[in-house]
Amino acid sequence: MSGDLPDYFFRVRENGAFVFRVDSENRQRRIEMDQIAVVNIRNGDIKPHGDRQLSDTDLGAIQDWMQDRRQVLAEREMDDIHRAVDYLNMTAHWAQSRATEAQLEDVTDDLLMAMHDLRTVLVRKKAERMNIT
Template sequence: MPGDLPDYFFRIRENGAAVFRVDTENRQRRIEMDQIAVVNVKNGEIKPHGDRALSDADLATIRDWMTARTELLARRDIDDIHRAVDHLNLTAQWAQSKATDAQLNAVTDALLLAMHDLRSVLVRRKADRLMKAAGEG
């Protein structure tokens, strides 16, 4: 039937999700969602909800979702960094061509400190990688 629902629903939370089993096979033909677990993608923890015992199928589906979610979040992190580079370039263009003195006064110190901090971290991490590569080579 078109529009068949999945067997599980993952309600996204800060560090993971609440996991629900979806049931449409009841007399009223209503969608029922029964919470079966809470998962934390940061530490890999899967906690059954209440006194439930999770089946092997439940655990396999949850682990597959956790793997996919972790990969999605990693891709988003990199995409956010690429957007930050774009924003830095747009900020430079704005500062050079459009910003008023008052606008620059409002943001210059915060931008300089943030850029100095970022530069320090990037230089230190690059030096670490170069030293490690030199030690391996």
């Protein structure tokens, strides 16, 4: 492990993170992590843990992390969408070239409904964009 530890550690969870202050400057030279806050990425809430008062430095580090985390999540979301396009293409190839009658029977209705729903949303959003510009 590197000798330079960060001042804060963010234990990621689905909606944000638990925030810990990292301390290795103690007599035992052990790494101690003291929870100082809970962060919610979706609504931007920063809740101090227990009776804690967060310093401006704490809040700044948390806000920087939240901004970086939102960017990472947005990039991942777009990557997932691009992968979905690939999966749709691979699914079309599978259905045309390798799928058995039983396999097609198993997935056709679900795929058609999902694709119909997606198409409806995309067409509506496209129409909205065309009316705006």
